[in-house]
Amino acid sequence: RLSKPGHYIYDLAVQRYFIEKTHQSKKINYYLAVLNPDYIFDGAYKNGMPNYTPNQTGNLINLIDITSLTEEYQPKVDEDRILLEKYLDKYLNHEVPKDVCCSNAREIKCPCLDVCFDYLPKQNSIYNYLDSNRGFKKEGINYTCEDLIKKGYYKIIDVPDEYLNREKNRIQKHSIQTNTPYINKAKIKAGLAQIKYPIYHLDFETFPCPLPRFKGEHPYTQSVFQFSLHIQKEEGKLDKQKDHYGYLAKDLNDHRLELVKTLCNLIKNDGTVLVYNDAFEKTRLKELSEIFPEYKEKLLNIRNNIFDLLNIVKSNTKLYEKLGFTKEQAPLPNYYNPKMNGSFSIKKVLPSLSNLTYEGMDIGNGVEALITYANFNNYSKEEYNYKYNKLVEYCSQDTYAMFEVLEGLRKCVK
DNA sequence: CCATAATGTACGTATTGGTT
DNA sequence: AACCAATACGTACATTATGG
Known part of the structure; x- marks a missing residue:
């Protein structure tokens, strides 16, 4: 029941509960409709709409009969309803007592957390400890964040050292206490030495469309509709405008081939392709190489030259062991700044290592970018031109940020 | 010499935090 | 919401140390 697909079943059981409580219905069958992740669209359209015919990869949608399963759940749903009503009676209009904590887990986050946990600081609370979900340990006994809250520890610096059994957590606490960044010069230097010129700062914007839009x-x-590329030929020098290249689909039609062509012409088989969190770009390049066999070799070549800037900021055990660092040193963060608030994302790292920030941008994150793109058909001419330029600006900011982070790191180890 | 404790390694699994 | 690679940590098993 606690497994990931389990909550869909529970969700449907609740829906069934309401349907059957409010309608004097005849017998109804309940189905869970699941998109088949292995289904590959062959690119056939009918009246301008995709025609998802079953093929050797199966059906687009699989229906799972959960009539009897949701039936079994009805008494449980009823129990939960009674419990919820009890809670509402008890806590509505009352301050939530601090010894009642529900899990702050990443996957299933309660929407009321900000209300119930309003006594926690927004910055550097105990939940901002790296791996805080795995808890803490003192004299062999494990403590969760909730246990620490009950003890009155709300902030990172509240937690006594005896509870911190991970070195990275001690690094975090110390950097906040002393308000100075933690810098491992040797590791950052070794990481920087891995990068060769020219540096191709690359970033994709994608549309994670539930239904496949195009062939393959x-x-x-994650349907790629844009990329941004800053080409840096020498150390310390990059012009935000002059050295910027890219491609942005002008409408919602299939522009992947043009995009791929442009990308392949710009990136030569030399230097380093620099990205932030390589899993994403690597997977997109692999997918595109399968869809466009004529560019397969070139795309895989680009993929091969990828280096992850995150590895230098956060570290990467395998890489740093290969570079000769000890088993203890290799996994530890290379850089940590109190401003990062437990996150190594580029949005958090950029203000720590440069004077730039994403704040105040019209399009300030990838999700806003894809929403803007998805609405291309709904804009007036002027609006469209404005939004189009904003998209280019946002994506270009992402790649320019990598240059800034790189420079910031270089300054740290000078 | 063997039994037990201490330490070391390998593995599987659940979770993380980055991306859009 | 989904996906990916990395990682932390408990468990199981192997190896080494200790001591009667």
Whole structure:
């Protein structure tokens, strides 16, 4: 029941509960409709709409009969309803007592957390400890964040050292206490030495569309509609405008081939392709190489030259062991700044290492970018031109940020 | 010499935090 | 919401140390 697909079943059981409580219905069958992630769209359209015919990869949608399963759940749902009503009676209009904590887990986050946990600081609370979900340990006894809250520890610096059994957590606490960044010069230097010129700062924007739109896509394909590229020829020098290249689909039609062509012409088989969090770009390049066999070799070549800037900021055990660092040193963060608030994302790292920030941008994150793109058909001419330029600006900011982070790191180890 | 404790390694699994 | 690679940590098993 606690497994990921389990909550869909529970969700449907609740829906069934309401349907059957409010309608004097005849017998109804309940189905869970699941998009088949292996289904590959063959690119056939009918009246301008995709025609998802079953093929050797199966059906687009699989129906799972959960009539009897949701039936079994009805008494449980009823129990939960009674419990919820009790809670509402008890806590509505009352301050939530601090010894009542529900899990702050990442996957299933309660929407009321900000209300119930309003006594926690927004910055550097105990939940901002790296791996805080795994808890803490003192004299062999494990403590969760909730245990610490009950003890009155709300902030990172509240937690006594005896509870911190991970070195990275001690690094975090110390950097906040002393309000100075933690810098491992040797590791950062070794990481920087891995990068060769020219540096191709690359970033993709994608549309994670539940239904495949174009040939070769499957449900939830991250459909690439834009890339940004800053080409840096020498150390310390990059012009935000002059050295910027890219491609942005002008409408919602299939522009992947043009995009791929442009990308392949710009990136030569030399230097380093620099990205932030390589899993994403690597997967997109692999997918595109399967869809466009004529560019397969070139795309895989680009993929091969990828280096992850995150590895230098956060570290990467395998890489740093290969570079000769000890088993203890290799996994530890290379850089940590109190401003990062437990996150190594580029949005958090950029203000720590440069004077730039994402704040105040019209399009300030990837999700806003894809929403802007998805609405291309709904804009007036002027609006469209404005939004189009904003998208280019946002994506270009992402790649320019990598240059800034790189420079910031270089300054740290000078 | 063997039994037990201490330490070391390998593995599987659940979770993380980055991306859009 | 989904996906990916990395990682932390408990468990199981192997190896080494200790001591009667």
